[in-house]
Amino acid sequence: MLKQRLATLCKAITAQVLGLALTAMLAGLLPALFHGIWSWVLVQGLAAALSACILRQPAWWMLIHLLFWPAVIAMLILHLPTWLYLAMLLLLTLIFWGTVNGEVPLFLSSTAAANALAAIVERENTRRFAELGAGVGSMVVPLAQRRPMMAIDAFEHAPLPWLITRWRCRKRPNVNTRITSFWSGELSRYDTVFAFLSPAVMPKLGEKISREMRPGSLFISSSFPVPDWRPESVIRIDDRRKTTFFCYRIK
Numbered sequence: 001m002l003k004q005r006l007a008t009l010c011k012a013i014t015a016q017v018l019g020l021a022l023t024a025m026l027a028g029l030l031p032a033l034f035h036g037i038w039s040w041v042l043v044q045g046l047a048a049a050l051s052a053c054i055l056r057q058p059a060w061w062m063l064i065h066l067l068f069w070p071a072v073i074a075m076l077i078l079h080l081p082t083w084l085y086l087a088m089l090l091l092l093t094l095i096f097w098g099t100v101n102g103e104v105p106l107f108l109s110s111t112a113a114a115n116a117l118a119a120i121v122e123r124e125n126t127r128r129f130a131e132l133g134a135g136v137g138s139m140v141v142p143l144a145q146r147r148p149m150m151a152i153d154a155f156e157h158a159p160l161p162w163l164i165t166r167w168r169c170r171k172r173p174n175v176n177t178r179i180t181s182f183w184s185g186e187l188s189r190y191d192t193v194f195a196f197l198s199p200a201v202m203p204k205l206g207e208k209i210s211r212e213m214r215p216g217s218l219f220i221s222s223s224f225p226v227p228d229w230r231p232e233s234v235i236r237i238d239d240r241r242k243t244t245f246f247c248y249r250i251k
């Protein structure tokens with residue numbers, strides 16, 4: 001885990017340094033392109049994002065590289081108090097817990113995806129359901145409303161999203177919001193398990209699923225297939241992100 005964290009940070013720093021070096025080179029070759037600080041910042045952001053892409057950092061890092069220096073300079077120009085940096089860092093850590101590992105950021109499922117999941121769960125007559133990485137409850141809240149008799153375990157390790165889900169489910173006794181990593185959860189008790197994570201974790205998650213889930217139970221992965229597994233069905237949802245559910249029947 002520490003090794004993975006260091007590798008991700010090294011890639012991020014390398015992308016920033018390459019961005020600076022490329023910008024300096026370009027400024028030497030084409031000085032007419034650079035008028036004032038903002039042209040430097042824009043070119044450096046683009047060069048760092050391009051370097052991150054070449055270093056195969058996940059897509060959300062491009063946005064971080066693009067916005068890093070503009071945010072620093074805007075804060076300096078606006079003379080914002082120093083405690084604000086710390087507060088922002090704390091807030092981002094509480095939301096994006098673990099993203100620095102290069103694993104899974106917080107993206108929210110659409111209402112159409114929640115409806116599609118509810119339809120599957122109804123068809124399956126699921127009694128025990130788990131969501132691995134529940135975010136702010138975009139899936140479990142509507143599910144709990146539609147299926148009050150279904151026992152739902154919502155695993156979420158990021159403190160702020162967990163708190164929001166817990167608050168949203170405060171009147172839903174069938175939801176158990178668990179502030180823990182789903183890697184430590186035992187999946188044999190669930191009829192249906194849902195996850196919307198990232199390609200990085202799917203091989204390891206596939207191993208956990210096949211080790212722990214019961215034959216006949218259903219695993220649904222939103223957007224990211226388990227490598228080399230053949231889904232029982234693939235459901236394409238007509239939302240903005242064109243979400244796809246990969247549904248795997250456990251053998």
Ligand SMILES: C[S@@+](CC[C@H](N)C(=O)[O-])C[C@H]1O[C@@H](n2cnc3c(N)ncnc32)[C@H](O)[C@@H]1O
Nearest residue numbers: 104107108109133134135138156157158181182
């Ligand atoms: C892409 S978001 C999906 C959120 C929600 N499931 C939805 O569909 O709207 C992934 C979530 O998984 C959480 N997560 C990632 N790894 C986790 C882990 N090992 N244990 C618990 N939660 C995790 C992240 O904090 C994030 O909230």
